[in-house]
Amino acid sequence: MKANNAPSKLSILTNGIIKENPVLVLVLGTCPTLATTTSVSTAIGMGIAAAIVLICSNILISLLRKIIPDSVRIPCYIVVIAGFVSVVQMLVQAYFQDLYNALGVYLPLIVVNCIILGRAEMFASKHTVGESALDGIGMGIGFTLTLLVMSTIREVLGSGTFAGISVPFFSSYNIPILTQTPGGFFVFGCLIALVARITHGKVKHAATGCGNCPNAAVCGKIGKEA
Amino acid sequence: MIQKPNKEENKVWKLLAPIVVLTCIGLVITAALAVTNQLTAPVIAAQEAAAAQAALQVVLPEGSDFQVMSDVELPEGVTEIQVAGNGAGYVVTATGRGYGGDMSVMVGLDSSGAITGTKVLSHGESQGIGTVVTDDGSAFQQQLIGMTDASGIQATSGATMSSNGMKTAIQAAFDAYTLATGGTVEATVYEAPANLTDDVLAQYYPGASFTDVAGGKVSDAGTVVYASETGMMGPVNVAVFFDADGKIIGAIADTSSETPGYGQPLGEGEFMDSFIGVSSGSEVDSVSGATITSDAIKGAVDIAIANLETVKAADAVTGGSTGGSDADKGGETAGAAEAPANLTDDVLAQYYPGASFTDVAGGKVSDAGTVVYGAAQGMMSEIKVAVLFDADDTILGVVADCSQETPGLGTLAGEEDFTSQFAGVTSADEVDSISGSTISSSAVKDAVNLAIANLQTVKEAG
Numbered sequence: 143m144k145a146n147n148a149p150s151k152l153s154i155l156t157n158g159i160i161k162e163n164p165v166l167v168l169v170l171g172t173c174p175t176l177a178t179t180t181s182v183s184t185a186i187g188m189g190i191a192a193a194i195v196l197i198c199s200n201i202l203i204s205l206l207r208k209i210i211p212d213s214v215r216i217p218c219y220i221v222v223i224a225g226f227v228s229v230v231q232m233l234v235q236a237y238f239q240d241l242y243n244a245l246g247v248y249l250p251l252i253v254v255n256c257i258i259l260g261r262a263e264m265f266a267s268k269h270t271v272g273e274s275a276l277d278g279i280g281m282g283i284g285f286t287l288t289l290l291v292m293s294t295i296r297e298v299l300g301s302g303t304f305a306g307i308s309v310p311f312f313s314s315y316n317i318p319i320l321t322q323t324p325g326g327f328f329v330f331g332c333l334i335a336l337v338a339r340i341t342h343g344k345v346k347h348a349a350t351g352c353g354n355c356p357n358a359a360v361c362g363k364i365g366k367e368a
Numbered sequence: 369m370i371q372k373p374n375k376e377e378n379k380v381w382k383l384l385a386p387i388v389v390l391t392c393i394g395l396v397i398t399a400a401l402a403v404t405n406q407l408t409a410p411v412i413a414a415q416e417a418a419a420a421q422a423a424l425q426v427v428l429p430e431g432s433d434f435q436v437m438s439d440v441e442l443p444e445g446v447t448e449i450q451v452a453g454n455g456a457g458y459v460v461t462a463t464g465r466g467y468g469g470d471m472s473v474m475v476g477l478d479s480s481g482a483i484t485g486t487k488v489l490s491h492g493e494s495q496g497i498g499t500v501v502t503d504d505g506s507a508f509q510q511q512l513i514g515m516t517d518a519s520g521i522q523a524t525s526g527a528t529m530s531s532n533g534m535k536t537a538i539q540a541a542f543d544a545y546t547l548a549t550g551g552t553v554e555a556t557v558y559e560a561p562a563n564l565t566d567d568v569l570a571q572y573y574p575g576a577s578f579t580d581v582a583g584g585k586v587s588d589a590g591t592v593v594y595a596s597e598t599g600m601m602g603p604v605n606v607a608v609f610f611d612a613d614g615k616i617i618g619a620i621a622d623t624s625s626e627t628p629g630y631g632q633p634l635g636e637g638e639f640m641d642s643f644i645g646v647s648s649g650s651e652v653d654s655v656s657g658a659t660i661t662s663d664a665i666k667g668a669v670d671i672a673i674a675n676l677e678t679v680k681a682a683d684a685v686t687g688g689s690t691g692g693s694d695a696d697k698g699g700e701t702a703g704a705a706e707a708p709a710n711l712t713d714d715v716l717a718q719y720y721p722g723a724s725f726t727d728v729a730g731g732k733v734s735d736a737g738t739v740v741y742g743a744a745q746g747m748m749s750e751i752k753v754a755v756l757f758d759a760d761d762t763i764l765g766v767v768a769d770c771s772q773e774t775p776g777l778g779t780l781a782g783e784e785d786f787t788s789q790f791a792g793v794t795s796a797d798e799v800d801s802i803s804g805s806t807i808s809s810s811a812v813k814d815a816v817n818l819a820i821a822n823l824q825t826v827k828e829a830g
Contacts, residue, residue: 206393214386218393225397229404236411239419 154273158280164257165288166337171257174248175289176326182305185293186286187241188248191234193282195226196258200278202226203266210267219262220253227253257285288333295329296320424450424459427476427485431456440548445540447472449548455479458548461489462540465598466533467806468492471502473534475541481549483512486538491530497804498530508534518542526777526804528747536598557582558594558671561605561622563635572609572618584679588612593679595671599664601625601810604635606668608643610676619643619672621665628797628817631661643669704730705741705818708752708769710782719756719764726830730822733830737764740826742819746770746811747778753812755790755819763820766790768812778808790816 164170171192178188199222203210210218231249235242242249252258261281266274298304300320302313319325424434433453440449448461457478463470471491476484486509488502501508501524508524508531515521518539523531546552569578569585569592576589585592590611596603602625609618623635634640634655639662642652649666716725716732716739723736732739737758743750749772756764770782780786780802786809789799796813 210389210393211382211386214390218390221390221393221397225400228401232404232408232412236408236415239415 151273151276154276155280158277158282158284159287160284160337161341162281163284163288163337164260164281165285166334167341168257168260169334170260171255171285172330174251174255175292176323176330177248178245179289179293179296179326179329180300180321181244181297181303182290182293184241184244185289187234187238187245189282189286189289191230191245191249192252192255192257193278193286195223195230195252195255196261196282196285197275197278198226199223199258199262200266200274201271203262204269204271204274207267215267216259216263219259219267223258223262224253257281292326292329292333296325300325423474423487423489424476427474427487428452428457428459428478429476429484430454430478431459431476434459437548440544443540443543443547445536446544449544451548457484458545460541460544460548462537462544464533464536464538464540466491466493466502467498467529468494471530471533471537473537473541475538477541477545480516481542481545482514482516483538486512488534493527493530494803498527500524501527501530501534512538516542525774529806556596558596558675559605560594561607561620561635562624563620563622564592564607568620581679581682583675583682586680586682590617591676591680593672593675595668595675597664597667597671599623599626599661600631601627604661604664604668606665606672608669608672614676616643616646616669616673619665619669621668623661623665625814626661627658628795630658634658634661634665639665648673705743705815705822706752707732707739707741708754708767709771710769711739711754711767715767716756728826728829730829731819731826733827735759738823738827738830740819740823742815742817742822744811744814744818746773746781747807748772748774751781751808751811751815753815753819755816755823757823761823763790763793766812766816768815770808770812773805773808777805780805781808781812786812795820 158164160167162168165172165175174188174192179185199219202222203219206218206222227250230252231242234245234249261277265277269277294304298309298312299317301318302309302316317325320329421432421434425431431452431454434450435453437449437451437458442449445464446460446462450459450461452458457476460475460477461472462475463472465471469492471493472489474487474489476486478484487504491498491502493499493502500506506524508522508527511522515538518535521531521535521538523535569576573587573589576587578585578587578592584594584607590609591614593608593610594605595608596605598604604621604623604626606619606621608616611617619640621635621640623632626632626634639652639655643649646652646669649669652662652666652669654662654666716723720734720736723734725732725734725739731741731754737756738761740755740757741752742755743752745751751768751770751773753766753768755766758764766787768782768787770779773779773781786799786802790796793799796816799813801813802809
């Protein structure tokens with residue numbers, strides 16, 4: 143499983159970072175992205191928590207992909223994802239109390255994060271365990287990096303701090319609206335535009351058929367063309 | 369023929385597979401959760417206990433080894449009393465009603481009963497207005513340090529409702545301290561509701577003659593007990609009628625300051641009659657849409673039931689009168705209101721060019737329209753308003769005299785930005801109160817509603 147197809151495995155891993163970035167290209171998981179990027183520390187916490195759930199659920203769903211009957215696959219995915227989220231939630235509450243308080247309701251809401259359900263349906267249910275794990279890692283890194291970039295912009299420009307530490311110059315010239323909801327949309331829009339500019343022309347060739355479509359998970363035809 | 373049973377088997381398995389698989393996955397995941405919970409639950413509990421202790425030390429820095437006092441009867445509004453194991457003092461968690469509902473406040477008191485610190489645990493106050501009081505380290509909270517009674521607390525201008533909520537909580541905390549240190553809190557002596565008249569008494573106790581005592585009235589026919597609880601807009605005074613055997617035969621409440629159409633109608637009639645024969649206010653269902661007012665009345669009825677014996681045993685007071693005359697805040701419409709000072713001829717000419725008015729009781733009349741006066745108690749003074757109606761009884765404008773209210777806050781309720789919103793409305797409830805000037809602007813609204821109600825009376829007077 144390890145030896146064959148090395149280049150394609152690498153591309154599975156790197157796809158999630160820019161080319162198929164879950165937030166900025168697939169436009170999944172917008173809600174936690176906007177909500178938790180007001181400060182760098184909560185954004186990293188959210189990214190890592192979601193990445194752990196994503197990797198674990200990808201591996202387990204890939205393992206079970208032959209056993210799970212088609213008709214109940216979505217309930218099965220949800221149960222698996224919800225289980226991992228609850229485990230992560232309890233661990234965070236026990237060992238990272240501050241992060242738990244900062245993430246608030248968004249931690250349990252990872253259950254309905256469409257990146258995780260989307261990857262389960264789009265990728266893990268059709269690929270081997272190893273590939274699914276790599277996909278989970280890649281997507282997790284992509285999600286976390288995106289949150290990190292967005293929260294850095296919003297926190298440094300909006301409140302003049304980075305992870306709570308005061309940044310010279312920026313601390314005297316704030317743009318407070320960036321820490322509010324509208325500011326989240328501004329930064330989100332700008333980043334999508336930036337990524338579209340970087341990947342312009344490449345994405346269409348790289349992504350296979352409707353694998354690039356955010357609605358692919360629900361249309362059920364995904365993977366047939368790939 | 370051999371294939372057939374196989375096919376059947378396949379069919380059955382096709383039907384069963386989803387159920388079996390989903391059930392198995394559910395069981396495995398549940399087991400995993402149970403294991404994780406077993407491992408993390410003690411850690412989480414320890415964390416929460418440590419966090420709670422840390423919070424206690426914010427309000428009582430010298431305290432440690434806090435223990436919940438379970439052997440002390442908690443006074444009203446107090447949810448918990450904790451004593452510092454090292455004798456540094458007490459931490460009381462108390463609630464008070466602010467503008468946006470109950471707020472929970474933690475108060476630290478040293479061993480001599482002086483406040484060492486306060487922290488608001490939860491509140492629903494307006495951002496930037498009520499939060500001036502509730503934020504950590506606010507001027508309001510800083511003044512409390514070292515206080516040994518609640519009488520000297522200064523409310524913060526523009527956040528009166530929030531300040532009053534805090535005051536209630538702080539007062540409750542002082543009561544808790546007194547109880548915790550073995551003292552007794554003097555029972556509050558309640559006043560009669562304004563609508564308790566001799567006529568009402570005669571209805572429930574025909575022919576009986578009552579003697580006023582502290583907190584009620586006594587006679588051979590039965591006992592009247594007063595009580596009060598905070599409703600939506602302020603205290604709701606209640607009188608509960610007991611017969612000679614101590615059974616409830618009726619009750620009335622003064623809800624005149626509650627929200628018209630919601631809390632206000634509860635004070636007399638069906639809702640109050642539902643208390644007849646009950647032994648606890650909780651036996652009565654609250655009224656939907658008027659939960660806060662009905663809960664206040666239910667709470668007050670409970671207080672009255674608890675106080676029945678005290679009132680029966682109380683000594684007669686001299687000079688007592690029926691009904692709380694000082695509590696009568698313009699709820700009655702009998703006395704005609706006077707004109708606000710800023711209702712000048714110029715203002716009239718602006719709204720009714722060329723009209724000539726005749727003064728009548730409670731207003732002015734002319735062919736062009738009617739001016740009706742109203743009044744209501746504001747923050748610092750009685751606010752007088754004049755509501756200007758055209759000939760078709762539509763409101764053209766409102767003039768309110770808020771000159772005696774807090775400058776820059778209450779006076780806003782008299783300015784045109786606010787009063788011009790009344791033009792064309794059929795009830796003042798359609799206009800929003802001003803943030804930071806709730807009491808004054810609500811008073812203007814009440815006065816406008818009063819004037820609307822009196823329009824026909826004034827017209828007939830003309």
